[in-house]
Amino acid sequence: MDIGKYKQSRYDAIIEIICNYKGISKEQLSYILRDRECKYLLFLLLEKYKCTDVDYIRKDLRISTKKSIRNNVKKAEEKFFINREFREKYFELEKIAQKIL
Numbered sequence: 001m002d003i004g005k006y007k008q009s010r011y012d013a014i015i016e017i018i019c020n021y022k023g024i025s026k027e028q029l030s031y032i033l034r035d036r037e038c039k040y041l042l043f044l045l046l047e048k049y050k051c052t053d054v055d056y057i058r059k060d061l062r063i064s065t066k067k068s069i070r071n072n073v074k075k076a077e078e079k080f081f082i083n084r085e086f087r088e089k090y091f092e093l094e095k096i097a098q099k100i101l
Contacts, residue, residue, distance in 0.1 A: 007050070007051055007053060007056075008056065010049050010050075010051050010101055011046070011049075011051040011053070011056045013097070013100050013101055014042070014045045014046055014049060014051060014097060014101075015029065015042075015060065017045070017093060017096050017097055017100065018032060018038060018041065018042045018045070018093070019032075021038070021041075021093060021096075022035070022038050026060075029060050029061065030061070030062070032061070033061060033062075037079075037086060037089070039072065039076075040072070040075060040076035040079050040080075040086070041076070041086075041089060041090055041093055043069070043072045043073045043076045044073070044076045044077070044080060044090055045090075045093060045094065045097055046073075047073045047076075048094070048097075049097070049101060052069050052073070054066055054069065057069060
């Protein structure tokens with residue numbers, strides 16, 4: 001399997017995890033951007049599994065620059081360290097991701 005397809009499959013799995021968590025379909029993915037907590041959870045998982053490729057994110061989330069992605073990851077990390085409930089949700093999603101990936 002080439003690296004591009006491997007990253008794409010990981011990216012798709014993370015998107016599916018977040019959509020299932022939020023109870024939405026992939027077509028409704030734009031709703032995640034409205035919910036900051038879910039958006040930050042998504043970016044933390046994407047960062048952890050090294051799936052922050054601008055091409056993938058541009059297609060689904062309409063975020064077009066690496067700087068925007070970096071800023072979202074930075075805000076997500078800040079929230080992770082400040083908010084205990086957010087951390088618990090992240091660890092819950094990470095357990096699911098570990099089983100799938």
